[in-house]
Amino acid sequence: MKKGQASIEFMFLILISIVYITTAVMPMARNAQGLAYDTENVSRTNSEAQKIVNAITNISMQSAGSRETLTIFVPENSAITCATTKISFTTTLQEKPFPGQCDSKTGICTKEFTLPLSATMDCKIPGINGPVATKVIIEKQAGTVAFYQ
Numbered sequence: 001m002k003k004g005q006a007s008i009e010f011m012f013l014i015l016i017s018i019v020y021i022t023t024a025v026m027p028m029a030r031n032a033q034g035l036a037y038d039t040e041n042v043s044r045t046n047s048e049a050q051k052i053v054n055a056i057t058n059i060s061m062q063s064a065g066s067r068e069t070l071t072i073f074v075p076e077n078s079a080i081t082c083a084t085t086k087i088s089f090t091t092t093l094q095e096k097p098f099p100g101q102c103d104s105k106t107g108i109c110t111k112e113f114t115l116p117l118s119a120t121m122d123c124k125i126p127g128i129n130g131p132v133a134t135k136v137i138i139e140k141q142a143g144t145v146a147f148y149q
Contacts, residue, residue: 034095042091042109045078045130049089052080052147053113055138056087060119060145067139074130082123082147088112124148 055068074080077092093099093107102109115121122144128134139146 031095038091038093038095041075041078042093044073044075045080045089045091046111048072048074049080049087049111049113052136052138053087053115056119056121056145056147057116059138059140060116062140064140064142067137069135069137071133071135072128073133074128076131078130079127081127082121082125084121084123086112086114119145122146 051070051072055070059066059068072080075091077094078089079091080087080089089111091109093102093109096107098104098107099109120143122141124146125136125148128136134149137146137148139148
């Protein structure tokens with residue numbers, strides 16, 4: 001075997017490796033990164049909505065004038081909404097395939113948290129759309145729990 005032939009074979013192996021990496025490995029890595037980003041957004045939004053629900057539950061059991069201030073972060077493509085009997089969130093996923101808990105066509109994940117009967121809500125803000133870091137105030141008023149910024 002001549003040195004020139006070995007060099008050409010080595011270059012050919014390097015070329016095949018580069019083609020494999022760019023056509024197979026890189027797209028899978030980007031897909032995995034997108035799935036991790038979507039999972040983080042859903043988890044973070046769920047956590048922030050749960051934090052609000054816990055504060056509302058605590059304040060609803062206290063006397064009028066009680067107040068709690070929370071700092072929350074709503075990620076990109078996510079929203080937390082308030083209604084008189086529930087707090088809910090939606091997150092739009094970017095990476096397919098969408099998991100079974102989410103709408104398989106649109107990629108929208110939703111979850112509703114039902115509030116206790118003692119917590120009739122007065123939603124001064126209907127929703128918070130991400131990406132945003134904001135403070136929300138939950139305050140017990142006469143007969144209702146107010147939710148505002």
